Structure formats: C-alpha cells, structure tokens
Amino acid sequence: MNCFKISANQVEYEFSAECGGFPSRITASEFGGRKTVLSACRTSPISLAAGGQLCRPECGKPTPVLKYRRDGARIVEFPRIPWRNASGEIRDGLYLSLKWEFHPDGAVFCDLFLFYATLEVPEIRDFKINIPLDFSDYDDVRWAVRKHPPKLDATQIQSAPPERFLPYAESRVFPEELFVDAGFNAMRRNAPSFYTEFFIEGNNTLFNEDIREVSSSVKRTPSGFELEWNFQKVPRAGKSRPLHWRNRLGFLMRPAPVKRVHPPCSLYQYIDNFRRFPDREQIEALAEAGAQVLVMHDCWRLDTQNGGIPYDLKRFREMRRLLKQKGIRLVLYVRGNEISVIEDAAEWFDTRLTKDFDGLYMDYGGPAGYLCPPDENFIGGRTAFRHYYRCMKSLRERVGKKGLFFCHTGPLYSGIATGFFDGYTSGEGERGILIRGRREHEYFSMSAVSPGTMWTAAFPEYGSPRMTPFLAAAAQAPHLPIGKQIESSSLRHPPVPGISDGAFRGLLAVWRLLGDRTGYSCYTDFNSEGLFGAPKDPEEAHCAILSPDGRCGVCLVSNCSGKKMETAFRPTGLLAKYRLYPIPGFANPRELKSLDAWQVAAGILAKDAGTARELLRKHPMREMPECAAASDYRAFLGRQAACRDLPAGKWKLRVFMPSRITSHEQSLWDDLYNIDLTLRVRKKDGSLQTLGFVTKNGLRKKAPAENEKLRPGDRSPEIDLGKAAGPGKHRFELYSEHLGEPFYSFVTAELSDGKNRFSVEFMNELEPDRAVLHWNSTTGCEK
Structure with a gap:
C-alpha cells in the first residue's frame, strides 16, 4: 500500500504500511492554525505472541486498501492484512x-x-491494543475512565461509579477487566x-473462555498516556479448529469548537409532577420573563420511560397553542435508550412538534444505555457505541438542522455524539463541583467539547450568583426549573419565573441580545487565544459571541472567584476591530479596571453606536411583574421561613417522606x-452532634437495615427532641445520604408541642445544602 491521509473535523x-492498517500519525489543526501531533506510532498498535513469537500486522505493497464515501463518512x-514476526516473516x-469510518464531526469507528x-x-x-497519546503541548490533562457495567437499569443515573476529573499524574490498572472507555x-x-475519547465496544477475550483472562490500563507516560487492552493475558491454544475474534474500536478527536448553530438562550424547564x-x-x-425555550421534563407524558403520548392530550394541545402564540419553542423530554428512540427515532415528534423549531431534551443520553447482554462473541457483553451514534444522528435529522437537541448523561459522559447536540446539559451527578473553579467547570460542563447548558435544579448553590460568572465564561444557558418535581426537596421550585431565577436574569438579557438566528461564532478562553488581552489572574474568564454575519455580538468578562481582582x-x-458599547445593568468591559467577587461585566461588540442602539431597542431589558402564582409562592415561602425558628416548647418530631x-x-x-x-444538631462552633438515625422504628443509634428505612409514604414514630438533644436552644438538621454521599433531602419535619403544629419543608431559598433540612427550636423548659 502507499501512504495516504484522511481528514475529519480539523484532524x-x-x-x-508499517502500522498495519492503523494511523501512524494523528495531527490536529487548532485555533489560529496551530498544528498539534496527538499520537504517533512506528509499528502497529495491535500485537500478539503466537508460538512464542511477537507478531504484528503489517501492510506490504500487495495489501489492498479500499477507500470510498458512505452516508457522509469516509470509509x-x-x-x-498479514501478520509478521520480529524478523519480518x-x-x-x-x-x-479492518474497516474504518471517519465521520465529519470527528467520530471514528473501526x-x-x-x-x-x-x-x-x-x-x-498477550493479544493487545496499545495506543499512545501525546499531550506534551498542553498544560494539564483531566481524564475519566469507565469499566463495563454489570447490568443496565435506572440506578446508573445516581449510583454509577466512573472515575472523573482524574489528575494528569495518575494511572489506572485493571488486572482482570477491560475498561470500556x-x-x-x-x-x-x-x-x-x-x-x-477512546473506547472498545466488546467485553471479550481472544478465545472467549473466561472473561477474567484480560487486563487493561491507562498509564501515564513522559509525553501523555498509553492505553492498553489485553484481550488474552493467559496463554491458550486452539481446539482443532480455526480461531476468530471480532470487536469494534472507536474514538473521538475534537478540537474545542468555535462555531455553534444556536446562541445561548433564555431557557426554562417545567418539571412539575403534580400539575403536569x-x-x-x-x-x-x-x-x-423573555423565555425563548420551554423544556418539558418527563411529567409531560403518560409513560415517563417511552413514547410520545401526553399525560393529558387536551392540556398538551392547549399548552402548545399558547407557547406558539408567544413564540416560545417547545422541547420535550425523551430517554436516549427508550424503545421509541432506538426503533424509530421518535417518529411521534412529527405529530407533536414542529421540525426546525421545536426540539428534544434527552435524558439517559450516553452510550451507557446501549448495553447488550453477553453472547458467544462477547462473553462479558457489549456497549453499542456505534448504534448509539447512529440513533443520535437520526434524532438530529428528526428535529432538523435548526431545531433544538439537548442531551444529559449524568456521570456516564461520552462525547462520541456531541456533534449532534445543541447543548450538553451538565449539573447533576457532579456533587456541586461546577462552581469550585474554572478548570472544574470547564471539565464537568464539557463546554470545550460541545455547546453547554446547565441543570440548576439539583443543587441550591447552582441557582446562586456564584454560578453566573461560570455560565458567562462558557456561554452556557441555565435550565431554569419551574414547578414541583418532588415535594420537600431541592427539586421543588417556584411555579413561575421571577423568583428563583434572579441570579441569572441579567445574563439571560445579554443572551437575548444575540437574537435567534443560526451560525454563531463563540470565542472563549478554552477554544481561542490572543483575543482578550493578557489576563493575570487565572480566575478571570472571557467570552465573545458574534452574530452569523459578524456585524455585532456580545463580550463578557467574569470573575470566577470570591475575591476582588484587577483586570x-x-x-x-x-475582536480589535469592534468597539464595546454598554449594556444596562452591567459594567462595560471597555472601562474595566477591576472585578468584584463573582462579578460579570458585559458589553455589545459593534463597529458603530447605531448597531448597538438597535440591538437594545429590539431586545429591551425586561421588568418582571408579579402574578398571583408568584404572590402565593412568596407567601408560602414566608410561612416556611417562620417555621425555621420555633418558640420554646416540648417539641416532638415525626419525619414524613412524601410520595x-x-x-x-x-x-x-x-x-x-x-x-x-x-438527626443531628449543629453547635455554635459549627461542629455536629449526631443524635441518631431516623427509621420506621424511631430514632436509632445504628444504621438501619433496608426494611427499616423510611420510604415514600412512610412517617416515623414520634421523636422527643428534648430527650434526644437535651434542653436548650438548638439548630436541628435532618441529613440525607445515599451510598455514603450527601444526597437529596426528600423529607418533611412535622413538629408538635401538643398545642402547635408546624410542618418544615425543604425550600431552595432557605436551605444552602440539598442534603439538609433545618430548623431552630428551644427544647425542654429552660429556667
């Protein structure tokens, strides 16, 4: 064969010939024409020891190679390909x-x-694949690895154990397992x-006798990492018949994208399981409130797990009619691995929604949901990455190029199909880490992989002003929750905008200035360079978004730290050819000398003042009038705040878990x-005193057995708070854990002193931690 090159998505x-059908060199073209070699081999990365001889595939001159196009991919x-030993025999x-598919979005299958x-x-x-990765041109690498799961069910969304945000210096070795990606x-x-991202679909061995006869590793090298899958670490011989083995290798090579179809938008998500x-x-x-998009969570359909049948067809049609009148796009919840997606690419979309305008919000959105059971060729099962990829492609075609397609995976992230998504939705399963720092946010939001959106419903702190600079830096739209998904939990939100979205209303007004066209250019600190001066503080962040015609845009400068900084x-x-014009309510970056803690400065990028004035005229800052539903919610919030400080009394507690x-x-x-x-008490010095576990049998010192835990609809026996904590004024807390980690509080504290009754419910506005429900009361009778 003769040497040749294939290009896909700037790679x-x-x-x-010497690399036996595998790429000998992989080079990325990055922003500004920078060329970066990411992998280089001198021999084939696949090898085995047969009869004591190390062998590798190698292409000679007569080795045939077929090259053609199919369905948009280069094949x-x-x-x-014959195999040769070290002597060339x-x-x-x-x-x-080998059959390679190079897709235009950077996805590759072999x-x-x-x-x-x-x-x-x-x-x-030692039948192995060894892939070297060269990251010597980068300052840091954060990475993740996931093993083949033993089963597929809904517990993966909360309980899956992938390792993520691993430090550059670390390695991982799996002595009797194959990592999947x-x-x-x-x-x-x-x-x-x-x-x-690299993956192997099949969990198998060369001889398919014992799945423990494998090993794998991700090992740090001087220049990056080496990935190894060993499909037969234990020697075996044939059984008087030919030997065959199959699998599928795949990967994604993706420079941080600048182009995006849609700008970040004003997006609300309706999650109410009670009103629907x-x-x-x-x-x-x-x-x-200026909403441009309304996402309906799974409450919209009768079968939360599959299909397009509304919970109430009449109310669904009325909702859609009203939204259409207001020019608000409607996006409906699906699951990435549901039957209607896998079998017919959600064909019900054509009946319920409008192509190239409305869209889909996909939960369980990664290839982890495409787990296949064991069979003769894959004795440990298989994750069907390519099948998943093709299903995502079909969904993209279903909603249309101008439609909306959002994806959420939880902790089981894969980027293989990100080229089809208008927004990867982060914010659940990361335990609040997205506001710890810029590097953490860049990693877990995956904004350097695809446009990002942010699920703010799970953690109270994600709805606070601390989140705003991170969203501004990554050009993310927050999913602003509306409604009550689960009572007395951080998944309970106001029924209308204007209450819990206060931290983001200014940022949403900036995003609305961009309009609703397609084909924007978005420049950030992680996809470009040389556009924002010479920042000194690593927590100073920048973002500039230009309109499709390049006439105007917005520029934001953010302080992603809790301290004031000079800039x-x-x-x-x-960007030097544009001037910066002020946006009401924001400091103009043009005149900026410093940024307060968590501050965002924003201005309009334009070549003349007239263009800037026209943008502000078309998209004015909005005042949010108070409606009856908002007034009712604020009144309830006030009553709940009063319940947090109870008068002295002989208080008895019962804990209820709503269903x-x-x-x-x-x-x-x-x-x-x-x-x-x-149940615990937080002392004045901040230390905690655990009083016991709340169970169906009351307050107990030992952790409960499964049948003793409160379940939906259960109410604990009375707990005498005076006896449990002693007399005095206390801050009581009900603290929830799931598998040893802080988790949603789903309970209500029912308190009675014989005369008065109070029900303390979880409210995001009153609780800074989603795992804790608190109140203050004086127990016993103090003299």
Missing part, C-alpha cells in the same frame, strides 16, 4: 481485517476481525483545549429513595 490521520477498508494463515485460518492454532497470549480533556491556560402542564398564567409569566482586559486579535404518582421504573424508585437519614 488529519496519516496511514503508512477505509483493509480486507486482509509472515505468520501463515493469520489475518486482520471494525476489527482477526482470523487464524488453521486447524492447529498455536499457543497465543477513557476520555481526556487536554487543557491550556487561555488557549485552545482538546478532547479525545403549565397553565395560561404560567405561560404568560414565561413570556414576560487588564482589552479586545485584541479579530408521588409517576410511571418510573422500580429500580429508579428503589435507588432514589435508598437514603440513610440522620
């Missing part, structure tokens, strides 16, 4: 077949088939990042409510 793959086939009868065409297969061991965020300070659909008053309030920001590079009516699967129900609940 070039060079093939040469490269190596029908039959061909191993008779041993062949490798079908591998090994065939030993002999009845006398010799002893073989590993993803790497290669980062630079104020310069382009790069994401790559917003009424006219709520939709009027959404329009007054030397100025637009440079391609709900939904069609979720039993595994999700059991896992979600598998909670260890403790």
Whole structure:
C-alpha cells in the first residue's frame, strides 16, 4: 500500500504500511492554525505472541486498501492484512481485517476481525491494543475512565461509579477487566483545549473462555498516556479448529469548537409532577420573563420511560397553542435508550412538534444505555457505541438542522455524539463541583467539547450568583426549573419565573441580545487565544459571541472567584476591530479596571453606536411583574421561613417522606429513595452532634437495615427532641445520604408541642445544602 491521509473535523490521520492498517500519525489543526501531533506510532498498535513469537500486522505493497464515501463518512477498508514476526516473516494463515469510518464531526469507528485460518492454532497470549497519546503541548490533562457495567437499569443515573476529573499524574490498572472507555480533556491556560475519547465496544477475550483472562490500563507516560487492552493475558491454544475474534474500536478527536448553530438562550424547564402542564398564567409569566425555550421534563407524558403520548392530550394541545402564540419553542423530554428512540427515532415528534423549531431534551443520553447482554462473541457483553451514534444522528435529522437537541448523561459522559447536540446539559451527578473553579467547570460542563447548558435544579448553590460568572465564561444557558418535581426537596421550585431565577436574569438579557438566528461564532478562553488581552489572574474568564454575519455580538468578562481582582482586559486579535458599547445593568468591559467577587461585566461588540442602539431597542431589558402564582409562592415561602425558628416548647418530631404518582421504573424508585437519614444538631462552633438515625422504628443509634428505612409514604414514630438533644436552644438538621454521599433531602419535619403544629419543608431559598433540612427550636423548659 502507499501512504495516504484522511481528514475529519480539523484532524488529519496519516496511514503508512508499517502500522498495519492503523494511523501512524494523528495531527490536529487548532485555533489560529496551530498544528498539534496527538499520537504517533512506528509499528502497529495491535500485537500478539503466537508460538512464542511477537507478531504484528503489517501492510506490504500487495495489501489492498479500499477507500470510498458512505452516508457522509469516509470509509477505509483493509480486507486482509498479514501478520509478521520480529524478523519480518509472515505468520501463515493469520489475518486482520479492518474497516474504518471517519465521520465529519470527528467520530471514528473501526471494525476489527482477526482470523487464524488453521486447524492447529498455536499457543497465543498477550493479544493487545496499545495506543499512545501525546499531550506534551498542553498544560494539564483531566481524564475519566469507565469499566463495563454489570447490568443496565435506572440506578446508573445516581449510583454509577466512573472515575472523573482524574489528575494528569495518575494511572489506572485493571488486572482482570477491560475498561470500556477513557476520555481526556487536554487543557491550556487561555488557549485552545482538546478532547479525545477512546473506547472498545466488546467485553471479550481472544478465545472467549473466561472473561477474567484480560487486563487493561491507562498509564501515564513522559509525553501523555498509553492505553492498553489485553484481550488474552493467559496463554491458550486452539481446539482443532480455526480461531476468530471480532470487536469494534472507536474514538473521538475534537478540537474545542468555535462555531455553534444556536446562541445561548433564555431557557426554562417545567418539571412539575403534580400539575403536569403549565397553565395560561404560567405561560404568560414565561413570556414576560423573555423565555425563548420551554423544556418539558418527563411529567409531560403518560409513560415517563417511552413514547410520545401526553399525560393529558387536551392540556398538551392547549399548552402548545399558547407557547406558539408567544413564540416560545417547545422541547420535550425523551430517554436516549427508550424503545421509541432506538426503533424509530421518535417518529411521534412529527405529530407533536414542529421540525426546525421545536426540539428534544434527552435524558439517559450516553452510550451507557446501549448495553447488550453477553453472547458467544462477547462473553462479558457489549456497549453499542456505534448504534448509539447512529440513533443520535437520526434524532438530529428528526428535529432538523435548526431545531433544538439537548442531551444529559449524568456521570456516564461520552462525547462520541456531541456533534449532534445543541447543548450538553451538565449539573447533576457532579456533587456541586461546577462552581469550585474554572478548570472544574470547564471539565464537568464539557463546554470545550460541545455547546453547554446547565441543570440548576439539583443543587441550591447552582441557582446562586456564584454560578453566573461560570455560565458567562462558557456561554452556557441555565435550565431554569419551574414547578414541583418532588415535594420537600431541592427539586421543588417556584411555579413561575421571577423568583428563583434572579441570579441569572441579567445574563439571560445579554443572551437575548444575540437574537435567534443560526451560525454563531463563540470565542472563549478554552477554544481561542490572543483575543482578550493578557489576563493575570487565572480566575478571570472571557467570552465573545458574534452574530452569523459578524456585524455585532456580545463580550463578557467574569470573575470566577470570591475575591476582588484587577483586570487588564482589552479586545485584541479579530475582536480589535469592534468597539464595546454598554449594556444596562452591567459594567462595560471597555472601562474595566477591576472585578468584584463573582462579578460579570458585559458589553455589545459593534463597529458603530447605531448597531448597538438597535440591538437594545429590539431586545429591551425586561421588568418582571408579579402574578398571583408568584404572590402565593412568596407567601408560602414566608410561612416556611417562620417555621425555621420555633418558640420554646416540648417539641416532638415525626419525619414524613412524601410520595408521588409517576410511571418510573422500580429500580429508579428503589435507588432514589435508598437514603440513610440522620438527626443531628449543629453547635455554635459549627461542629455536629449526631443524635441518631431516623427509621420506621424511631430514632436509632445504628444504621438501619433496608426494611427499616423510611420510604415514600412512610412517617416515623414520634421523636422527643428534648430527650434526644437535651434542653436548650438548638439548630436541628435532618441529613440525607445515599451510598455514603450527601444526597437529596426528600423529607418533611412535622413538629408538635401538643398545642402547635408546624410542618418544615425543604425550600431552595432557605436551605444552602440539598442534603439538609433545618430548623431552630428551644427544647425542654429552660429556667
């Protein structure tokens, strides 16, 4: 064969004969024309020891290569590659077949088939794939690795144990397991990042006798990492018949994108499992708030796990009619692995929604939901990445190029299909880490991989002003929750905008200035360089978004820290031709000398003042009028605040766990409510005194057995707070854990002193921690 090159999504793959059908060099073209070599080999990365000889596939001059296009992908086939030993001698009868697919979004798949065409297969061991990755051009790498799961059910959304945000210096070795995928965020300070992810679909061995006869590792090297899968670490010989093995290797090579179809928008998410659909008053309030998109969570459909049948067809149609009148796009919840998605790409969309305008919000949105059971060829099962990828492609085609397609995976992230998404939704399963620092936010939001959106419903702190600079830095739209998903929990939110979205209303007004066209250019600290001056503080962040015609845009400068900082920001590079005009309510970055803690400065990028004035005229800052639903909620909030400070009394506590009516699967129900609940007192010095576990049998010193835990609909026996904590004024807390980690509080504290009764419910506005429900009371009778 002759050397040749294949290019896809700014990445070039060079093939040469000595690498046996695998790329000998992979080079990325990054922002500003920077060329970065990410992988280089001198021999084939696949090898085995047969009869004591190390062998590798190697293409000679007669080795055929087929190259063609199919369904938008570049296909490269190596029908039959011979294997050679270290002396260059061909191993008779041993062949490798490869079929590569290079997709325009950077996704790559390779079908591998090994065939030993002999009845006398010799002893073989150490059948390996070793892939070197070179990150020497980057300042830091944070990475993740995931093993093949033992089963597939809804518990994965909360209980899956992948390792994420691992330090650059660390390695992982799995002596008797194959990892299924590993993803790497290669980062630079104020310069382009790069994401790559590698996976093996099948959990199998060469001889498929014992799944423990494998090993795998992700090992740190001087220049980056080496990935290794060993499909036969234990020597085995044939059984008087030919040997065959198949699997699929795949990866994604993705420079941090600049182009995006849609700008960040004003997006609300309706999650109410009790009302199911917003009424006219709520939709009027959404329009007054400037909502551009309404996402309906799974409450909209009768079967929460599948299909497009509304919970109430009449109310669904009325909701859609009112939203259409207001020009608000409607996005409906689906699951990425549900039957209607896998079998017919949600064809019900054509009946319920409008192509190229409305869209889909996909939960369980990664390939982890495409787990196949064990069979003869994959004795440990298989994760069907390519099938998942093609399903996502079909969904993208369903909603249309201008439609909306949002994806949420929880902790089981994969970027293989991110080219199809208008927003990857982060914010659940990361335990509040997205506001710890810029690097953490860049990693867990995956904004350097695809446009991002932010789920703010799970953690009270995600709805606070601390989140705003991170959203501004990453050009993210927050999913602003509306309604009550679960009573007395951080998943309970106001019924209308204007209450819990206060921290983001200014940022949403900036996003609305961008309009609603397609084809924007978005520049950040992690996908460009040389555009924002020379920042000194690592927590200073920048974002500039330009309109499709390049006439105007917005520029934001953010302080992602809790302290004041000095700034030397100025637009440079391609931004230097624009002037910065003020946006009401924001400091103008043009005149900026310093930023307060968590402050965001914003201005309009334009070449003349007239263009800036026209933008502000078309998209004015909005005042949010108070509606009846908002007044009712504020009144309830006031009553709940009063319940946090109870008068002196002989208080008795009963703990109630409310239930709900939904069609979720039993595994999700059991896992979600598998909670260890403790009653504790927080002392004046901040220390905690645990009083015991709250169970069906009352307050106990030992952790409860499964049948003793409170479940939805359960109410504990009375607990005498005076006896439990002693007399005096105390701050009581009900603290919830799930599998040893802080978790949603799903309980109500019912308090009585014989005369008065109070019910303390979880409210995001009153609780800074989603795992804690608190109140203050004086127990006993103090003299």
